Amino acid sequence: MENSVPHSLSIEQCKKVAATAIESVDSFSDKQIVMSYPQGRIVVAGSGMKIINFSKSSGSFAATGEIISVRYIGKGVGFKSKLFK
Numbered sequence: 001m002e003n004s005v006p007h008s009l010s011i012e013q014c015k016k017v018a019a020t021a022i023e024s025v026d027s028f029s030d031k032q033i034v035m036s037y038p039q040g041r042i043v044v045a046g047s048g049m050k051i052i053n054f055s056k057s058s059g060s061f062a063a064t065g066e067i068i069s070v071r072y073i074g075k076g077v078g079f080k081s082k083l084f085k
Helices: 079-083
Strands: 009-012 016-019 024-028 032-037 040-055 060-074
Touching: 009 060, 024 040
Parallel strands: none
Antiparallel strands: 009 016, 016 060, 024 032, 032 040, 040 060
16 A cells, blocks of 8 residues: 555635645636645535645645535546546
8 A cells, every 4th residue: 555645625604615735726716626635536516616725835725706516536437547447
């Protein structure tokens, strides 16, 4: 098992999401934020999404908005990996 940075994610009243060990924010809009962490990607979906904090050096991340879902996608999981099994 690889040596990884501890990761956490918390949601407060479906209005604020905070996470640690975030490596990058890959894309964002008012409906969706996609970010990378050591084990893959995280997709936060909702409406009125706004990033209020992201520090690449510390890995901290925070956003507000109406949060509908949070989805984890592991490394190597996607269309290409399913197609070329």
